[in-house]
Amino acid sequence: MTITFILNGExxxxxxxxxxxxxxxxxxxxxxxxxxxxCRKGTCGKxxxxxxxxxxxxxxxxxxxxxxxxxxxxxxxVQTVEYEDIRQGVEEAGLETCGFCESGLLLALGSLLDSxxxxxxxxxxxxxxxxxxxxTDPETTIAAAxxxxxxxxxxxxxxxxx
Amino acid sequence: MxxxxxxxxxxxxxxxALSDIAMPGLVHVAQVRAPAGEGRLRRVVPRQMPRGYRLVxxxxxxxxxxxxxxxxxxxxxxxxxxSWIGEPVALVAGPDPDxxxxxxxxxxxxxxxxxxxxxxxxxxxxxVIAKRLLVSGDPDGAFSKAAIxxxxxxxxxxxxxxxxxxxxxxxxxxxxxxxxxxxxQWPSHVLETVSAVLGCRPAEVRVKATRLGVHLDxxxxxxxMLAAHAALAAKACKxxxxxxxxREEDFRYSPKSAQASIWIKAGLDADNNPLVMDATLRFxxxxxGPFAAxxxxxxxxSVLGAYRWPNVRVEAVALASKGPPSGAFAGLGAAGVFFAxxxxxxxxxxxxxxxxxxxxxxxxLGRAERHPSGESLRTxxxxxxxxxxxxxxxxxxxxxxxxxxxxxxxxxxxxxxLRGIGYSQAFQADGxxxxxxxxxxxxxxxxxxxxxxxxxACHGAPSRPGPIETWKEEAARVLGLPTESVSILEPDTDTxxxxxxGIRSRSVTVSGRLLARACAAIAKRRFRDPLPISVxxxxxxxxxxTWTEEGIEGQPFSQASWAGAVVEVELDxxxxxxxxxxxxxxxxxxxxxxxxxxxxAIRAAAMDALGASMGxxxxxxxxxxxxxxxxxxxxxxxxxxxxxxxxxIDPGRDAAPRGIGELPFxxxxxxxxxxxSQAAGKPLSSLPAQTAEYPQRxxxx
Numbered sequence: 001m002t003i004t005f006i007l008n009g010e011x012x013x014x015x016x017x018x019x020x021x022x023x024x025x026x027x028x029x030x031x032x033x034x035x036x037x038x039c040r041k042g043t044c045g046k047x048x049x050x051x052x053x054x055x056x057x058x059x060x061x062x063x064x065x066x067x068x069x070x071x072x073x074x075x076x077x078v079q080t081v082e083y084e085d086i087r088q089g090v091e092e093a094g095l096e097t098c099g100f101c102e103s104g105l106l107l108a109l110g111s112l113l114d115s116x117x118x119x120x121x122x123x124x125x126x127x128x129x130x131x132x133x134x135x136t137d138p139e140t141t142i143a144a145a146x147x148x149x150x151x152x153x154x155x156x157x158x159x160x161x162x
Numbered sequence: 163m164x165x166x167x168x169x170x171x172x173x174x175x176x177x178x179a180l181s182d183i184a185m186p187g188l189v190h191v192a193q194v195r196a197p198a199g200e201g202r203l204r205r206v207v208p209r210q211m212p213r214g215y216r217l218v219x220x221x222x223x224x225x226x227x228x229x230x231x232x233x234x235x236x237x238x239x240x241x242x243x244x245s246w247i248g249e250p251v252a253l254v255a256g257p258d259p260d261x262x263x264x265x266x267x268x269x270x271x272x273x274x275x276x277x278x279x280x281x282x283x284x285x286x287x288x289x290v291i292a293k294r295l296l297v298s299g300d301p302d303g304a305f306s307k308a309a310i311x312x313x314x315x316x317x318x319x320x321x322x323x324x325x326x327x328x329x330x331x332x333x334x335x336x337x338x339x340x341x342x343x344x345x346x347q348w349p350s351h352v353l354e355t356v357s358a359v360l361g362c363r364p365a366e367v368r369v370k371a372t373r374l375g376v377h378l379d380x381x382x383x384x385x386x387m388l389a390a391h392a393a394l395a396a397k398a399c400k401x402x403x404x405x406x407x408x409r410e411e412d413f414r415y416s417p418k419s420a421q422a423s424i425w426i427k428a429g430l431d432a433d434n435n436p437l438v439m440d441a442t443l444r445f446x447x448x449x450x451g452p453f454a455a456x457x458x459x460x461x462x463x464s465v466l467g468a469y470r471w472p473n474v475r476v477e478a479v480a481l482a483s484k485g486p487p488s489g490a491f492a493g494l495g496a497a498g499v500f501f502a503x504x505x506x507x508x509x510x511x512x513x514x515x516x517x518x519x520x521x522x523x524x525x526x527l528g529r530a531e532r533h534p535s536g537e538s539l540r541t542x543x544x545x546x547x548x549x550x551x552x553x554x555x556x557x558x559x560x561x562x563x564x565x566x567x568x569x570x571x572x573x574x575x576x577x578x579x580l581r582g583i584g585y586s587q588a589f590q591a592d593g594x595x596x597x598x599x600x601x602x603x604x605x606x607x608x609x610x611x612x613x614x615x616x617x618x619a620c621h622g623a624p625s626r627p628g629p630i631e632t633w634k635e636e637a638a639r640v641l642g643l644p645t646e647s648v649s650i651l652e653p654d655t656d657t658x659x660x661x662x663x664g665i666r667s668r669s670v671t672v673s674g675r676l677l678a679r680a681c682a683a684i685a686k687r688r689f690r691d692p693l694p695i696s697v698x699x700x701x702x703x704x705x706x707x708t709w710t711e712e713g714i715e716g717q718p719f720s721q722a723s724w725a726g727a728v729v730e731v732e733l734d735x736x737x738x739x740x741x742x743x744x745x746x747x748x749x750x751x752x753x754x755x756x757x758x759x760x761x762x763a764i765r766a767a768a769m770d771a772l773g774a775s776m777g778x779x780x781x782x783x784x785x786x787x788x789x790x791x792x793x794x795x796x797x798x799x800x801x802x803x804x805x806x807x808x809x810x811i812d813p814g815r816d817a818a819p820r821g822i823g824e825l826p827f828x829x830x831x832x833x834x835x836x837x838x839s840q841a842a843g844k845p846l847s848s849l850p851a852q853t854a855e856y857p858q859r860x861x862x863x
Contacts, residue, residue: 033182036327039409041793094758096628098375100179100326125801134324134376135626137765138800 005066008032008076016063023047023058026073034074034103045131048104049073055111055130074103077110085155086110089148095140101133109145113152119145177625177652180330180345180372181406188332190259191395191405192266194252195415196244199449199484199785201276203240206252208269215256215265216398223394225361229386230354234291234450236383236487238359238390244273246449246484247786248415255395255403289482291447292454294709296462298534299473304438308429312509316426316502318831318849319779320446321419321491322795326375329384329416330406333392339366340393345374346385348663349621353655355386356393371653374625378770379490382663383452384417413795414787418780419491420457420480421446422498424465426506434514436525438473441465443499447480448488454480457495459709463718464499464828466534468543468589469507469525474534478709484785490665492767493590493824497774497831501849504586504832509845517559518585518836519549519726535707535714543719544750544811545587548726551809552748556728558585562840569843580733580843584836588828590751590821591722604668605659605700606676608637610684612693616643618680619651619658622673628759633677636755640681641688659698670755671721671821676701723751723820727768727829730804731837733853740838740853742772742804745830750811752820761808764826768806771830773798777850 004013007030014029021040026032026049035058036046042060049058050072077083086106097105105128112119112127119127124145125138194206194217208217220227220241229236240251254266305311331344333356340360346352349369357364369389374381388405395403407416423444431437443461447454458478465476491497511521522545527533529542553559561583568578606620616637624630634648651657662668680699687695707716728746733739745768754760776798781791831849839846842853 031184033179036179036181038327043796044409094628094762096626096759096762098326098626099177099373100375122801129799129801132324132797133326134378134770134797135326135766137762137769137806138803139765139806140762141800 001064003064003067005068006070008072008079014063018062018064020063021059022049022061022063022066022071025063026058032073032075036100038100043132045104045108046101048107048130050077050107050111053114055108074107077107081155082110082113082152085113085151086148088151089144089146092147093140093144095136095144098133098135101131101135104131105133105136105141109148112145113149117153118149177371177373179327180332180343180404181327183332183343183372183404185334185402187401189255189257189395189399189401189403190262191253191255191391191403192262193250193391193405194254194266194269194271196240196247196249196251196273197271198244198273198276199247201244201273202242203244203251204272204274206269206271208254208265211265212256212261215254215261216395217269218253218255218394218398219251222398223359226358229383230358231351232383232452233455234452236387236450236452238387244276246486248486249449250391253391253395255399291451291480291482292458293480294458294462294478296474296476296534296709296713298713299438301438301440301473301475304473305427305429305440307431308437309432310430310434310510310513311427312506312513313427314425314506314509314845314847316424316505316847318422318498318501320421320488320782321774321778322413322780323378323380323491324797325377325380325412327373328407328409328412329381329388330404331385331389331392332402332404333389333396334402335396336368339368340396342367342369342389342393343372344369344385344389345372345377345381347374347377347379347381347665348383348386349653349655349658350660351383351663352386352389355390359390360393360397367655369655378492379494379665380417382490382665410792413780413792415486417486418448418488420448420451420488420495422495422502424499424502426465426502428506428510430510430514434516436469436471439466439471440475441477443476443478445480445495446483446485446488448483448485450482450487451480451489452487453489453494457489459707459714460494460496461499462709462714463535463591463707464496464588465503467503467507468527468533468545468719470527470531471534485782492770492827494665496824497827498849500586500588500828501831501835504588504829505835505847508584508586508832508836517562519553519558522585522587523549533719535716535718537717537719539719544724545726547811548587548724548748548750549585551811552585552726552728552746555748555807555809556583556730556744556746558583558728561730565840569840572843575735580735580738580841581731582837582840582842583728583730584833584840585726585728586829586832586836587724587726588825589719589722589724590824590828591718603700603702604661604672604676605698606673606680607659607696607698608677608680608684609694609696610641610688614643614647616641616648617651618648618677620673620676621653621658621661622664622668623650623653628756628762632756632759633674636674637677637681640678641685659700670819672701674819721820723749723822723825725749725825725829727826727833729830729833729837731834731841733841738842738854740776740841740851741802742834744804745772745806746809747806747826748809748811749822749825750813751822751825752813752817753815754810755819757810760810760822764808764822765806767823768826768830769798769803771826772803772834774827775831775834775849775851779850
């Protein structure tokens with residue numbers, strides 16, 4: 001079947017079978033390799049993408065389910081101004097990942113800041129619990145999230161003033 | 163080949179992940195596995211073999227059929243006797259990964275003399291791989307004089323490394339050479355293995371490391387095996403070949419931590435001073451333990467600790483079982499033993515009703531006192547000052563005393579809060595074990611180019627961005643260069659000299675020293691010799707430990723780093739589920755190159771150590787990992803992690819940096835279990851520690 005959807009802001013079409021998972025289509029047909037097909041049971045968080053603004057594990061979504069929807073992968077997210085807030089927060093906090101969980105972790109933080117401009121520690125912990133990895137220490141991730149929230153608040157304030 | 167541009171991934175490191183490497187004509191490889199843990203292999207019959215797909219067996223190996231350079235014989239593909247359930251007996255290679263996996267799964271493996279799996283009960287057998295004995299003083303006589311005796315068995319579970327990316331390798335031909343891509347701690351061993359298996363010269367093999375991620379010492383030798391599989395498949399199919407285990411395959415069939423069962427009987431004299439200890443350390447090494455001898459010597463030293471035991475008997479045994487070959491997990495076996503010895507010391511302190519920190523500190527060896535390994539301490543250990551600092555920062559004495567009071571007065575769960583606090587201390591010694599030359603020789607090459615850029619090539623270089631920056635800053639500091647002009651080459655056997663494995667913090671303790679030495683040598687020649695200046699620096703691991711019939715020899719404490727940990731725990735009064743409320747770590751590890759990064763690394767390791775203490779456990783049934791174990795194995799959630807306070811003791815600028823990575827695994831579990839025992843009001847002696855009611859009822863049923 002042919003599936004048409006919006007991928008990182010562009011209209012795209014791809015041929016897929018009913019058994020194809022979204023993560024495989026993204027990686028193999030579009031070369032978007034930031035999402036990793038790791039556990040394939042929806043628990044590791046390394047394949048997280050945004051579908052219509054909701055954070056979902058792309059290994060658990062059949063590709064045909066995104067027909068007509070908007071999918072944003074980490075590659076698309078890094079082009080946004082929202083990512084710039086996260087990037088600055090991450091650099092300020094000195095958050096360093098192993099490189100495998102990074103896309104899921106930062107998308108989770110981005111999604112959190114979309115829903116909560118000033119997230120609490122508990123909200124940050126809840127958000128990053130969706131990404132299983134041994135590499136990061138939660139305190140640094142919390143610091144990165146809170147710094148990113150500050151950057152976003154400042155940017156929004158400046159934009160509103162203009 | 164096209165390493166897809168890393169820039170598209172955002173901030174990720176530039177080294178590609180194995181799963182991200184794309185190549186035209188790539189074939190996928192899957193392992194056909196033995197269905198039983200014993201018997202003789204008769205043949206492997208695939209259900210069908212479509213055009214373009216190949217079956218590769220041991221008969222296709224032209225060179226050596228075993229992994230080189232290890233103590234034990236591990237077949238690349240089993241050809242005769244089978245050692246464990248899931249042992250690779252053949253490979254299926256072909257263009258479609260799903261078809262390859264299906265062909266491997268449905269291939270018939272015919273065995274002679276195999277018992278049905280249900281006859282194999284559990285993992286432990288009595289086949290001894292290695293055994294060591296240490297006797298010092300007169301333990302039997304001392305027990306008769308002991309005023310206080312305790313006797314218990316402490317056990318730790320089998321742990322999964324849960325790598326950032328599952329194990330795998332990719333092989334392809336580049337004109338007349340074979341190139342291997344794999345995430346490995348030991349590129350030189352991969353090169354040696356592939357050249358031995360293919361029967362070609364080492365110069366005909368090149369190994370390029372892919373992104374390593376978190377490995378917890380599980381990628382020492384197993385990537386060499388998978389590299390050999392990929393190379394065999396590439397040769398058979400005349401195409402690039404990749405083997406990449408699925409997460410579930412990796413969980414069920416790749417090496418695990420060795421399960422430890424530690425029996426200790428210890429006695430104090432009439433003045434409550436250490437008198438005698440008798441310990442039997444048993445490790446389940448799976449089908450074979452490539453580092454069994456190294457593990458035993460570390461275990462022997464760790465159980466003795468830095469304490470003053472005048473009479474000692476320690477027996478350490480590595481046993482074989484039907485599980486996958488097991489061994490290293492964040493070190494070589496010391497963690498489980500420190501858990502036992504730390505818990506034992508806490509139990510002794512509780513028995514004589516003394517504060518655990520003061521009891522442990524007064525039992526320590528002093529300056530010039532002789533350890534059973536034969537080493538006389540040149541200086542006293544820093545553990546007393548570590549204990550003092552951590553007691554102050556955690557308010558240990560007051561909390562411990564009040565929780566103890568509550569515990570003693572408690573008649574039911576409703577009587578006051580169920581809280582506990584525990585302390586444990588341990589060490590990590592970089593000179594320990596691995597006296598064999600290939601394991602202990604390290605080399606680094608540094609070149610100062612005409613553009614005043616410094617290039618560093620070393621297999622032991624760190625793989626994560628933070629430690630890489632620390633290396634760059636250190637090299638730049640020595641040579642007076644800007645940090646941006648220092649570059650560290652990706653691990654590649656064509657550019658870096660052969661080296662031992664990147665284990666036991668050796669990127670800091672050995673390779674870091676090589677870096678400093680090479681940079682100092684360049685600095686001396688910088689204004690004398692024309693550029694470029696290249697310096698190769700080599701070194702062996704100093705003060706290797708050995709354990710022979712004569713006893714343990716070496717100097718375990720000469721380069722040791724030291725740590726103390728306090729863990730505070732609260733139990734839910736209804737479910738008895740434990741919730742840690744604080745962790746304090748105090749560390750003396752020489753000069754800390756980057757305190758900020760070291761703090762983060764210690765916190766991440768403490769989180770993993772807490773996971774091993776609270777819930778992580780791989781369960782086996784009938785000689786194989788239980789199916790449900792994969793689905794129920796969950797890493798410690800960030801939600802359950804309490805604040806972790808890390809305090810480094812500053813020894814001054816001249817002190818050499820020492821390893822820190824394993825310290826949380828050595829001292830957090832014992833501290834957690836002591837705290838949970840106090841809170842629950844009952845002694846706990848296994849990892850993960852079960853305080854909750856439900857698992858106990860489940861076991862009883």
